[in-house]
Amino acid sequence: MAKLFHEYKNPSLAVDLVIFGYHDNTLSVLLLNRKEEPFKDCWTLPGGFLQMEETFLGTCYRILKTKTGMDDVFLEQLYSFDNPGRDPRGRVIAVGYYALINPARFNIIAGSMANDVKWFDVHKMPKLGFDHRDIFQLALQRLKSKILYDPVGFELLDELFTITELHELYECILETTIDRRNFRRKILDAEYVINTGTKREGLQNRHPELYKFNKKLKKNSFQINVNVS
Amino acid sequence: MAKLFHEYKNPSLAVDLVIFGYHDNTLSVLLLNRKEEPFKDCWTLPGGFLQMEETFLGTCYRILKTKTGMDDVFLEQLYSFDNPGRDPRGRVIAVGYYALINPARFNIIAGSMANDVKWFDVHKMPKLGFDHRDIFQLALQRLKSKILYDPVGFELLDELFTITELHELYECILETTIDRRNFRRKILDAEYVINTGTKREGLQNRHPELYKFNKKLKKNSFQINVNVS
DNA sequence: CCAAAAGTGTTCGGGGTACACCCATGG
DNA sequence: CCATGGGTGTACCCCGAACACTTTTGG
Incomplete structure (x- = not known):
């Protein structure tokens, strides 16, 4: 050779x-x-x-x-x-x-x-x-x-985030609307996130709870459904 | 340079x-x-x-x-x-x-x-x-x-095939059982295949109908569900 | 007539979707 | 007390899962 x-x-x-x-x-x-x-x-x-x-x-x-x-x-x-x-x-x-x-x-x-x-x-x-x-x-x-089946959305957010922020992220990326309550339920049921017990302070309205990502969560343990256009 | x-x-x-x-x-x-x-x-x-x-x-x-x-x-x-x-x-x-x-x-x-x-x-x-x-x-x-969402199974079969053959292919690849009737309905509803009107001859039992792949079918127009193990 | 595989319909239940009201906070 | 956005529960409906009998064919 x-x-x-x-x-x-x-x-x-x-x-x-x-x-x-x-x-x-x-x-x-x-x-x-x-x-x-x-x-x-x-x-x-x-x-x-x-x-x-x-x-x-x-x-x-x-x-x-x-x-x-x-x-x-x-x-x-x-x-x-x-x-x-x-x-x-x-x-x-x-x-x-x-x-x-x-x-x-x-x-x-x-x-x-x-x-x-x-x-x-x-x-x-x-x-x-x-x-x-x-x-x-x-x-x-x-x-x-x-992001429909793999929990990667949190990579784009701060370590602590609200469900609403995660919701807005999904709507932004997917360019669609997702029912707020159904989204919240699905994310919580899937244990995508863990409630930290702390709240975001300093807003002019109700202080939302802060969550962090559940690192034990595996791929395919949830599924966001969206109207495919 | x-x-x-x-x-x-x-x-x-x-x-x-x-x-x-x-x-x-x-x-x-x-x-x-x-x-x-x-x-x-x-x-x-x-x-x-x-x-x-x-x-x-x-x-x-x-x-x-x-x-x-x-x-x-x-x-x-x-x-x-x-x-x-x-x-x-x-x-x-x-x-x-x-x-x-x-x-x-x-x-x-x-x-x-x-x-x-x-x-x-x-x-x-x-x-x-x-x-x-x-x-x-x-x-x-x-x-x-x-194969759960993209019609590629037919690539592995003859040009003409029966629903049963397609069904067996899915079970073989996915290493699971899939209800025969539900599978058939889903494949037909999705227009995954087109009935050619011909039948497979020479078998000792009822002659199954032969289908060909519907080339107009797009990705994500069907979804096979399987128990993920 | 029998064996073997093909073909067909219905029922039931869970999950997804749609939807409205109360709550907490700052100003 | 008001505006703003956060948080929660329920009813319906559709789709997917489970399931059994009849039909066709060759021997």
Whole structure:
């Protein structure tokens, strides 16, 4: 055996991140404005190349850390994208991941690669470079179906939250209305959340109870039903 | 810019296939017995390296064609596997795909890379090389959840099939019993199938009606419910 | 006539949906 | 005391689950 494997020509491997954040009843995605060609001055998903020794998650955290200052977030692999024309520099395969974060926890910083880092409402996305629109759309679709049966919504909220806040989050992501009382019953019956006994103070009306996520809860132990349109 | 992208060191990219076939009330997976190191004489999933100009599906079809003589089958991307130790030859990323085929349609041939090509009952799998057991298990899990809401079962059957055959397929894959009458009603109500008006001949009992898949049927237009264990 | 599998309808119960009133708080 | 949003209970209906008898065919 003459050559080592990596000495053959191989496509490059990039990891691209769809970072979802939720704030003010708005679901947003974090985009970078590129300082370099290709797609200079275009908005793109944060991404980076996989290093030889790195895992995908390793790359994800490197991107999150250096470009946005984040760590310890929910990450899930989305899909791998192989369109031969997706990167004008050559053959690049992209492994898409999506992240769910609470923007309040982090100070977003513009890294060295980007002019600017900004949250965009998922309904007001700019034109994206590469095939990032495809990646974004798949991620959004995945998130929408995932929150129906997997308790991931809390990743986007503060550690303590009210049922109403969780309810609004679901309505925002699913773009529909959900009966408030039925939602509450289902979430409580499924033990999605644990009542902390504390209340949110300082409001001009009744103080809602604060809950935290029940970490023992398993996937598929509840099911939110929505009119599929 | 001095170097072209692919001249940097990159991990190799392999595509590994979990090929499901159904026959005699048994769900099987096609495995190759390797002629070469690593994992010489071990059973593995069919796979191959992505060529620079190739798409993932291109690689899939190349593998299917050269190793098994198949084409025109259902293929879906499963997941990408990045465990740094998964291939003893060096850093190899694997993109997993799974295929659903009707074994009756093809003559399986042992290609030049393999000692042997064989179907294995999913419940009687041998020890697999690389991380192929992980890939296989994820594929099986995906198939089990997919047939509940996406009409893919027919991919494993002949073009014309009876409701009973479809019913047995579901019971076999899901490893459970499903009420025959409720299943039939649900499949017919959802217009999963179209009655061809012909009947299966030559049986010693009542001749069942033959159906074909309704190609207009969309995902999520039905839902099989099963006791989740 | 018998064995074997195909085909068909009805009943019952649980869960999902729809819906309205009282409560707590700050101003 | 009023405005605002939080918290709670019930009735109905639909869908899913359970279930048994008749029909067709070959031998």
